[in-house]
Amino acid sequence: MSDSRYFTEEGLQKLQEELDHLISIERPKISQQIAEARDKGDLSENAEYDAAKEAQGMLELKISKVQEKVANARIIDESKLDATKVFILSKVKIKNLKNSAVMTYTLVPEEESDLKKARISVDSPIAKGLLGKSVGEKVDIKVPAGVVPFEIIEINR
Numbered sequence: 286m287s288d289s290r291y292f293t294e295e296g297l298q299k300l301q302e303e304l305d306h307l308i309s310i311e312r313p314k315i316s317q318q319i320a321e322a323r324d325k326g327d328l329s330e331n332a333e334y335d336a337a338k339e340a341q342g343m344l345e346l347k348i349s350k351v352q353e354k355v356a357n358a359r360i361i362d363e364s365k366l367d368a369t370k371v372f373i374l375s376k377v378k379i380k381n382l383k384n385s386a387v388m389t390y391t392l393v394p395e396e397e398s399d400l401k402k403a404r405i406s407v408d409s410p411i412a413k414g415l416l417g418k419s420v421g422e423k424v425d426i427k428v429p430a431g432v433v434p435f436e437i438i439e440i441n442r
Contacts, residue, residue: 290354291361291373296397300358304351307344315341354396361394368442371415373407378439379415382423387438392416411435 292300315337322334361374371377371392378389390405392415398406405412414426415437423436 290357290359290396291394292358293374293393293397294360296394297355297358297360300351300355300396304348304355307348307351311344312348315344368440369419371418371437371440374442376441377415377437379411379435380438382434382436389439 318337319334319341322331322337325331325333368375373392373394376389376391378387380387388403390403390411392407392412393404395406395408398404398409407413407416410428411426414424414435418424418437420437420440423434425432425434
């Protein structure tokens with residue numbers, strides 16, 4: 286039903302750890318909360334029981350979504366990527382031609398993006414504008430603030 290999702294080995298490992306945590310830690314916690322609420326008597330007027338059951342439903346939905354991601358996960362093989370062009374997992378140094386600011390980003394799958402670590406999603410406007418380009422190319426990228434011209438200075442893996 287769902288599309289394949291691409292991950293680095295590190296990203297897939299984090300996702301698997303999250304799934305393990307949800308199943309082995311969070312699920313038993315909620316089961317305990319439900320049991321405690323059930324022991325308090327009449328379930329028809331027990332808000333604590335209702336809240337615990339709702340939390341259980343939300344947790345099971347989250348577990349299901351994470352399991353689906355893991356099941357459809359594909360590891361990216363960096364050795365098969367062209368290092369002369371910008372692709373996923375490329376570390377790209379770009380220069381903003383409007384203000385001469387130089388930035389370096391690593392293009393990663395959406396689930397692994399983290400702007401604090403200069404890791405941007407390949408689905409972001411900047412990454413989409415850079416994909417497939419080579420060193421020295423100039424690109425105009427449409428961002429929320431308007432169109433910004435960039436030059437690709439360097440590409441690394």
